[in-house]
Amino acid sequence: MAVTLAQADWRARAGLAELAAVLGTNDARFVGGAVRDTLLGLAVADIDIATRHTPDSVVMLLKDAGIRVVPTGLTHGTVTALTAGGPVEVTTLRRDVVTDGRHAIVAFTDDWRVDASRRDFTMNALYADPASGALFDYFGGLDDLAAGRVRFIGDARSRIAEDHLRILRFFRFHARFGDLVDPEGLDACTERANDLMALSRERIAAELLKLLVARHAVAVMALMVDRGILRAVLPxxxxxxxxxxxxxxxxxxxxxxxxxxxxxxxxxxxxxxxxxxxxxxxxxxxxxxxxxxxxxxxxxxxxxxxxxxxxxxxxxxxxxxxxxxxxxxxxxxxPALPIGGGALVSMGLARGPDVARALKTVESRWIAEGFPDATRTRVIAAETVAQALGGAIIA
Incomplete structure (x- = not known):
């Protein structure tokens, strides 16, 4: 029996069905995190649609349909459709032409499998028909998702060479979804760990901070330390x-x-x-x-x-x-300290630095007594002023 995408709440967002219809049943599919997380029963925040249409065609189709569109990344084939239910990224199917580990030059294609082959992990290369929910899995992503295995598409070393950030993404996704460590991916990340030096520290920080709050963060961080993954950038x-x-x-x-x-x-x-x-x-x-x-x-x-x-x-x-x-x-x-320097002056303390020092003393006693009310605080203040003046308590 074919697996289909559940009718999750996000699929009923205002304007989403209209957007998919404008792009065409055969030319647009949900992809990536929304599909993956729905299959896992997790909440979905961001929605991505992959399409066969070129970016210029997407812009034209949406404008003609009265859907606001922002050209957020045209050189990489991405525009953002502003629907009533929120923004949706629409990206043209593409393939990498040149990569240097940080950036990529892409060419557009109409081949779904080619588009899937340039993605990082099998669980992120799952597509779903917007109308029927029918799933398209080109590299065994469903089996990997069920097993809790984060696996690179194709050769792990090649995927890392295309984008060095995938080293950290491998561990972050394993910390979030993983139950089984993919040995090929782990060995490839270990061998290429020094590639992280080529990345901006902002990108490293973004991945690391996400990893640290994932459900298996403790075990995964211990694994990363054991493998020396961060040694070059965070010794x-x-x-x-x-x-x-x-x-x-x-x-x-x-x-x-x-x-x-x-x-x-x-x-x-x-x-x-x-x-x-x-x-x-x-x-x-x-x-x-x-x-x-x-x-x-x-x-x-x-x-x-x-x-x-x-x-x-x-x-x-x-x-x-x-x-x-x-x-x-x-x-x-x-709480707020229920007394000020003026009250201390009215009790006989001369204006100046002595007031500030006495107020600090009052505050420390007020904290030590568990933040008592104004009446008790006034007694504390009077005792403090009397001590400062060397005289009797002023009530």
């Missing part, structure tokens, strides 16, 4: 880092905290490597700050005090990595 990641990642993942599971890529990257590298690694991977300023702060320990003011000082995200990172209790943060709402 800071070693066996000790892989062990710290395993401990962090256990802590996240115990506390039912979702995996976080920056938090996990922080434990993969030594603390003193946070600044150079963040810069090398061109992370955002916010992520660089988290990377540096994550391993600083639980502090000495308790979980809530830590969250007050540094924010809930950094507090959660530091507590989880330190193996400390994070439950107090569950319902934590950032």
């Amino acid at each position: 800071e990641i070693d066996g000790a880092g892989a062990a710290r990642l395993a401990a962090l993942a256990d802590a996240e599971a115990v506390h039912d905290i979702p995996a976080d890529a920056i938090r996990r990257l922080a434990v993969l590298i030594p603390p003193d490597a946070a600044k150079p690694v963040g810069a090398r991977l061109k992370l955002s300023n916010a992520d660089r700050q988290r990377l540096k702060a994550a391993t600083a320990g639980p502090g000495d003011e308790g979980p809530l005090g830590l969250a007050y000082r540094f924010g809930a995200a950094i507090a959660l990172d530091r507590l989880l990595i330190a193996g400390a209790d994070v439950w107090p943060l569950r319902d934590f709402v950032l």
